Amino acid sequence: MNIKDVAERSGLPAKTIRYYEEIGLIRPLRGANGYRAxxxxxxxxxxxxxxxxxxxxxxxxxxxxxxLYEDRARASADVKALAEAHLEEMERKIAELRAMQATLRDLVRGCAGDDRPDCPILTGLAGGCC
Amino acid sequence: MNIKDVAERSGLPAKTIRYYEEIGLIRPLRGANGYRAxxxxxxxxxxxxxxxxxxxxxxxxxxxxxxLYEDRARASADVKALAEAHLEEMERKIAELRAMQATLRDLVRGCAGDDRPDCPILTGLAGGCC
DNA sequence: ATAATCCTTCCAGTCACGGGAAGGTCAACC
DNA sequence: GGTTGACCTTCCCGTGACTGGAAGGATTAT
Known part of the structure; x- marks a missing residue:
């Protein structure tokens, strides 16, 4: 299989596949013409x-x-630990986004959103002082 | 003020402040010694x-x-639009994270997490086929 | 033979910085 | 006046995970 077929069948861009080879995630063979096989x-x-x-x-x-996938002697606990760590990481990111949203929403709520210049969003960002 | 004072008072690292100057966000003056003033x-x-x-x-x-902050003739609507677009962007990111979490949690739930190799997380990632 | 479509490598850019080197400046202290 | 130490400067490289594009070789179809 050449790279374009693999790209189509995997759903990944050819560029990405080359990159994955470069960083050692995959090691495709090479044909006599230099093409990845x-x-x-x-x-x-x-x-x-x-x-x-x-x-x-x-x-x-x-x-x-x-x-882990290729290690037939793996313990599923190792996989689960990795997955759970990732779940927690995502949870953290969501919490961070939620906090930012909450703050910004408070500012937005106070903003008239008309053609006048007065804007609590800007004064909030400026420190609320002026 | 030299950069270290500004760093302390703004809470930003000196490196970041230099970077912000480089990309034109700020334009501090320069003293005779070449220091930013x-x-x-x-x-x-x-x-x-x-x-x-x-x-x-x-x-x-x-x-x-x-x-917008420096434009005294701004319309608060412009600020609000920017802020609301950002709120939506964050909402999108949260939804994406939630979806990933939900999928991964389903896989994790089925995983024994012991010292045996059988792992639905891995088979799920592998396409569920083998 | 030629044109279109592949394939290859290499270089540069993205975003928002951070690390660290090499070297100039300043304030304090002895 | 010399020296130390804390500052400051610019410059270049690295991050993560790619993406775009150029230059050139290979294959396939007409």
């Missing part, structure tokens, strides 16, 4: 990575997940 | 930017907010 197993890994990325795992987490 | 107005702007960044606005949004 992907096996089904490469495609499989790419789809795996694509789904993990889609769940927000970082590349390094994907690397660890892939290693 | 910050006015109170620079400090004020930096604090403004710091708060805006703290609410998740991008640098370009901060630039627009600053411009």
């Amino acid at each position: 992907f096996r089904e197993s490469d495609l499989h890994k790419l789809a795996f990575i694509g789904r993990a990325r889609g769940l927000g795992f970082t590349i390094e987490e994907c690397r660890r997940l892939l290693a | 910050f006015r109170e107005s620079d400090l004020h702007k930096l604090a403004f930017i710091g708060r805006a960044r703290g609410l998740g606005f991008t640098i370009e949004e901060c630039r627009r907010l600053l411009a």
Whole structure:
């Protein structure tokens, strides 16, 4: 398989696939013409990575997940720990966004939103002093 | 004022302040020795930017907010529109995180988390097929 | 033969900084 | 007046996870 087929079948851009090879996530073979020759197993890994990325795992987490995936002697506890850490990380991010939203919403609520210049959003950002 | 004082009073790292000058957010004066000479107005702007960044606005949004802040003929509607767009952007991000969390939580729930290798998280990532 | 579509590598840019090197300046102290 | 230490400056590289584009080689179709 050439890169374009793998791109279509994995849903990942060819550029991304090359990048994943560059950082050692996959190691496709090479044909005599220098083209990457992907096996089904490469495609499989790419789809795996694509789904993990889609769940927000970082590349390094994907690397660890892939290693666990390929380790038949793994303990599911290790996978679960990784996943739960990621869930917590997402929870943290959501909380942060919620806090920012709450603050900004308070400012927005007080803003007339007309053609006059007075704006509590700006005065709020300026420190509320002037 | 030298950069360290401004850093302390604005809560921003000196590195960040230099960066903000580089991208044209602030334009401090320069002393004969080449040192940046910050006015109170620079400090004020930096604090403004710091708060805006703290609410998740991008640098370009901060630039627009600053411009509105300094435009006495602004319409508060413009500020409000910017803020509301940002609120929506955050809402989108939260929804995305929530969706990822929900999917991952489903996978985690099925995982024994013991020393056996069987793991629905991994099979889920692998496409659920094998 | 030629044109279109692939493929390759390499370089540069994104965003918002942070780390660290090399070197100039200033204030205090002895 | 010399020296230390704390400042300041610019410059370049690195981050994460790609994306865009240029330059050039290979393959396929007509």
